[in-house]
Amino acid sequence: MGQELAGCARCPIQTKDRLCQTENGKSPSFCPTNNYPAAVDAAAEELKKPEILEFARQASIQEAEGYANKEIGYEQVKPIKPRIQETIEFAQRMKYKRLGLAFCLGLRPEAKIVEKLFASQGFDVVSALCKMGRTPKEDIGVRDDQKINIGCFESMCNPIAQAYVMNEEKTEFNIVIGLCVGHDSLFLKYADAPCTVLAAKDRLLGHNPLAAVYTIDTYYRSLK
Ligand code: SF4
Numbered sequence: 001m002g003q004e005l006a007g008c009a010r011c012p013i014q015t016k017d018r019l020c021q022t023e024n025g026k027s028p029s030f031c032p033t034n035n036y037p038a039a040v041d042a043a044a045e046e047l048k049k050p051e052i053l054e055f056a057r058q059a060s061i062q063e064a065e066g067y068a069n070k071e072i073g074y075e076q077v078k079p080i081k082p083r084i085q086e087t088i089e090f091a092q093r094m095k096y097k098r099l100g101l102a103f104c105l106g107l108r109p110e111a112k113i114v115e116k117l118f119a120s121q122g123f124d125v126v127s128a129l130c131k132m133g134r135t136p137k138e139d140i141g142v143r144d145d146q147k148i149n150i151g152c153f154e155s156m157c158n159p160i161a162q163a164y165v166m167n168e169e170k171t172e173f174n175i176v177i178g179l180c181v182g183h184d185s186l187f188l189k190y191a192d193a194p195c196t197v198l199a200a201k202d203r204l205l206g207h208n209p210l211a212a213v214y215t216i217d218t219y220y221r222s223l224k
Helices: 037-046 050-064 083-093 105-120 159-168 183-190 210-214
Strands: 098-103 124-129 173-177 195-199
Touching: 050 083, 083 105, 083 195, 098 105, 098 159, 105 124, 105 173, 105 195, 124 159, 159 183, 173 183, 183 195
Parallel strands: 098 124, 098 173, 173 195
Antiparallel strands: none
8 A cells, every 4th residue: 555556457568578477677666566565365265265276276277278380489489269168177277076067147048058068067057047037127116217128117137136146156267257337346256266257248349348449449338
């Protein structure tokens, strides 16, 4: 506390010369590698827990196995696995048996396919849709004119209930598909098992939120 806000997103140093990438590398004044030694030490301490260590180790191995051509040099490496394949492989590496699928009503066709894929790999899949429980939006103080289908009954998204189902079913790893901004936050907060996000919802951009970032100088310039 007290020092400049950590600002890696603003780092002006070339990637290969950064302190976080190379010993005796360069760093700006807001560099967390320099300014947050306690955070780095605390993380190292946490990583001494066997289950956390194994999770982190397998995630790193999975990361590297997402590339081909490593043997012929860094400049030649290329990605070879889509995220869904990585998710399946990571769950297998971790020897998980029971997976949770927390998904949005709007992505039910996708969830159906994903559920089948995981089941075909031998996993038990527990799935819960955002509208489960049929709790009216009015219960959380939403007015009729703040609903999507004005004048009609509308179930609220209930990510806490989705998480509680996963917790009760003792899922070992939860996969999020297309939960809304904020609803995803609640699911991640209340789920006991570690979670990964297979798809981030973007209703407008086909669940590719970065499309607006890639076109920020053209079609989405009004966001700047
Ligand atoms: S850790 Fe430091 S050197 Fe690395 S990106 Fe962040 S600010 Fe730059």
